[in-house]
Amino acid sequence: MKRDNELSKPGDNDSALVGFIQAVTGLGVSDKRDMLRDVSHLVQRSIQGHLATGLAEEYKILRERSRIKEDYETTDQCRQQTSYIFNAINSDGAIDEQRFRAMKNIFLNSAQETMSNRNDRLPVVLMKICSTLDMGEIMVLETAYRLNQELMASEDKTPKYQPMASRSWLELIATQSGLGVEDMVAQYEQTLMAKGLLSKRSAGGEIVVDSNYHLSGTGLKLCEFIKNYEPDA
Numbered sequence: 001m002k003r004d005n006e007l008s009k010p011g012d013n014d015s016a017l018v019g020f021i022q023a024v025t026g027l028g029v030s031d032k033r034d035m036l037r038d039v040s041h042l043v044q045r046s047i048q049g050h051l052a053t054g055l056a057e058e059y060k061i062l063r064e065r066s067r068i069k070e071d072y073e074t075t076d077q078c079r080q081q082t083s084y085i086f087n088a089i090n091s092d093g094a095i096d097e098q099r100f101r102a103m104k105n106i107f108l109n110s111a112q113e114t115m116s117n118r119n120d121r122l123p124v125v126l127m128k129i130c131s132t133l134d135m136g137e138i139m140v141l142e143t144a145y146r147l148n149q150e151l152m153a154s155e156d157k158t159p160k161y162q163p164m165a166s167r168s169w170l171e172l173i174a175t176q177s178g179l180g181v182e183d184m185v186a187q188y189e190q191t192l193m194a195k196g197l198l199s200k201r202s203a204g205g206e207i208v209v210d211s212n213y214h215l216s217g218t219g220l221k222l223c224e225f226i227k228n229y230e231p232d233a
Contacts, residue, residue, distance in 0.1 A: 051095070052089060055085070058231055059111070062108065062111065062112065077110060078110075080124045080127070081110060081123065084130075084131045085103050085107060088100055088103055096134055098138050098139070099131070099138060103127060106126055106222075108229055108231070110123035110225070115224070115225060126225055129195070130226070132195070133195075136179065136184065137191060139179060140173055140177060141192065141215065141219055141226075142226065142227060144213045144215050145219075145220070145227060146227075147176060148213035148220075170182045196219075197216055198214050199212065199219075
């Protein structure tokens with residue numbers, strides 16, 4: 001008789017479950033201890049499959065609507081961008097779904113060739129930059145971009161752009177992004193300035209809320225590729 005603390009082996013009643021885990025994950029699972037150890041890999045693969053399938057479906061729909069040309073897959077631009085996307089969802093760590101969504105939007109905008117063309121290097125450069133960002137950095141960029149768009153669309157005739165105290169900008173971004181913590185936004189501001197996606201502060205420490213709402217030219221262009229994707233247009 002099998003002792004209570006004895007682990008099941010292949011051939012026992014649960015061998016079908018072990019086989020299922022092996023088939024889905026591609027992992028060699030020999031007993032329950034291995035299965036529990038590798039369950040995180042199963043979850044990871046499930047997320048990977050969901051994200052990859054979603055991207056493929058959106059691409060297919062755009063192809064069917066003639067918004068993407070049939071030969072786009074043959075371009076270097078497509079090959080290089082999909083390489084970054086593949087790496088983003090096949091890392092050993094947790095998948096940053098916010099970053100994946102941003103990269104997906106850049107790719108699908110590029111593929112439609114309305115904001116650029118297949119010979120442009122810009123989409124690949126933007127994809128590479130986006131691959132280095134984390135969720136919080138993307139939230140800060142997208143919030144600044146949205147506030148800028150709202151400011152541009154405002155019918156208020158007063159001057160739209162003027163210096164803003166850095167603390168005021170941090171407070172506004174923290175509130176509008178949902179992050180809620182100014183110190184956290186301040187950390188993201190520093191990394192984004194170092195990456196050239198936010199403009200530098202003035203000598204007095206103020207943020208010049210110019211036509212980009214503290215976004216640099218590169219940051220603005222990145223946000224345009226991320227936020228201007230409309231799958232149902």
